[in-house]
Amino acid sequence: xxVLGRHxxxxxxxxxxxxxxxxxxxYPLGFAVWMSFHDYFFAAPGAIVDHPFVGxxxxxxxxxxxGVHQAFQNILIFLVINVPLxxxxxxxxxxxxxxxxxxxxxxxxxxxxxxxTASVAVVGVWLFLFNSGGLVNSVLGPLAPDPSWxxxxxxxxxxxxxxxxxxxxxxxxxxxxxxxxxxxxxxYESAAVDGASAWHRFWSVTVPAVRPAxxxxxxxxxxxxxxLFTEPYLLTGGGGPNGASASPVLVMYQRxxxxxxxxxxxxxxxxxxxxxxxxxxxxxxxxxxx
Numbered sequence: 001x002x003v004l005g006r007h008x009x010x011x012x013x014x015x016x017x018x019x020x021x022x023x024x025x026x027y028p029l030g031f032a033v034w035m036s037f038h039d040y041f042f043a044a045p046g047a048i049v050d051h052p053f054v055g056x057x058x059x060x061x062x063x064x065x066x067g068v069h070q071a072f073q074n075i076l077i078f079l080v081i082n083v084p085l086x087x088x089x090x091x092x093x094x095x096x097x098x099x100x101x102x103x104x105x106x107x108x109x110x111x112x113x114x115x116x117t118a119s120v121a122v123v124g125v126w127l128f129l130f131n132s133g134g135l136v137n138s139v140l141g142p143l144a145p146d147p148s149w150x151x152x153x154x155x156x157x158x159x160x161x162x163x164x165x166x167x168x169x170x171x172x173x174x175x176x177x178x179x180x181x182x183x184x185x186x187x188y189e190s191a192a193v194d195g196a197s198a199w200h201r202f203w204s205v206t207v208p209a210v211r212p213a214x215x216x217x218x219x220x221x222x223x224x225x226x227x228l229f230t231e232p233y234l235l236t237g238g239g240g241p242n243g244a245s246a247s248p249v250l251v252m253y254q255r256x257x258x259x260x261x262x263x264x265x266x267x268x269x270x271x272x273x274x275x276x277x278x279x280x281x282x283x284x285x286x287x288x289x290x
Contacts, residue, residue, distance in 0.1 A: 029273075036267035042260055058267035068268060070243050071251045074157050078247075079225045081161035086172055086221045087214060089165070094176030095206060108177070112170035119167070123234045126163055150236050153244040160231050160245055168224060172217050179213035180206070219280045226276045229253065248272050 036058050038051040062068055097107055114122060129135050130149040137144035145152055149159045183206065191201045207214075228247040232239050238254070239246030246254075248268060256265025 032266040032269055035263055036270050038263060040263040040266070042262065054263075058263045059271070061264055062267045062271060067243060067246070067251055068248070071239075071246045071248045074243075074245060075225055075228060075247050077157045078161045078164075078228060079222065081158055082165050082225055083218060083221045085162070085165045086168065087217050090169055090172035090217060091176050091207075091210065091214070093169070094173045094180060095202065097173065098177060098180045108170075108174070111173050114167045115170040117167075119230045120234065122167060123231070126235065130159060147241075150245075151241050153241050156236055156241065156245040157232075160228075160235055163235070164224065164228070164231055168221075172220070175213050175217055176210060179210040183209040215284055218283050222279055222283065223276060226272060 037053060037055065039054050039057075040051050041049075043049045093111065097104060097111075127134075127150075130137075132148040132151070134148075137148060145155055149155050187205045187209070188201055191205055196204065227249055229249040232245040232247055232250055233253075236245040239250050249272070252265040252268050252272075255268070256262045
């Protein structure tokens with residue numbers, strides 16, 4: 001039993017999940033890294049095909065591809081809008097829900113429902129609201145944009161960012177609500193005794209107290225943005241107009257599956273994973289520093 005360490009029962013119980021991680025995550029990631037360094041293409045089942053080593057050729061192709069450049073610019077626009085909006089709204093609404101006396105349970109469920117609702121169903125509602133003859137344009141009248149929201153090169157990605165913020169907000173509100181339960185009430189009472197206003201109590205007590213939750217929310221929002229696929233695929237018909245709403249993951253799907261270039265898609269995926277890890281590390285160092 002020494003092979004299993006000091007706690008063999010724990011090792012045995014955790015083994016199925018470890019196998020799951022290895023099969024579902026570790027192996028595909030390792031295979032993607034291998035694929036990114038080889039000339040890989042799909043072949044008929046059972047066919048034996050050579051996949052010669054090409055070094056960094058796939059990465060050069062990714063880094064010099066205009067479509068990839070535009071996809072990363074699009075996702076940067078998405079993150080600039082989505083991450084601050086998600087963090088700010090989630091914290092403010094969580095504080096309000098934490099203080100609400102009547103209807104607290106109903107409001108929590110109401111905010112959480114969009115998160116657990118199937119994306120296809122919710123996308124249908126937003127298409128109805130934001131198409132050229134939709135409810136939003138009918139309300140705005142002459143102020144409505146032309147071209148409309150989702151077919152406008154300048155408004156397509158911001159509209160998607162607002163949609164994702166609305167859909168994911170309930171989950172992040174719950175994270176902040178859990179963090180607020182651990183904030184000692186004595187801190188608020190002491191600040192009130194010292195004459196601090198409600199705004200100063202929020203900024204000087206609440207915000208620092210939930211900083212670990214903020215770090216988690218920002219990291220999860222960044223990961224959500226990096227994995228953006230369903231929303232542009234469904235809302236804009238695959239990254240339109242003219243690629244203005246294409247995301248790196250959508251480009252991976254188009255180049256890897258639709259155009260038969262899995263080696264290119266694998267290289268793009270590896271770069272995306274590295275980019276997310278670097279940004280998440282920097283974010284954690286900045287938010288959680290003393």
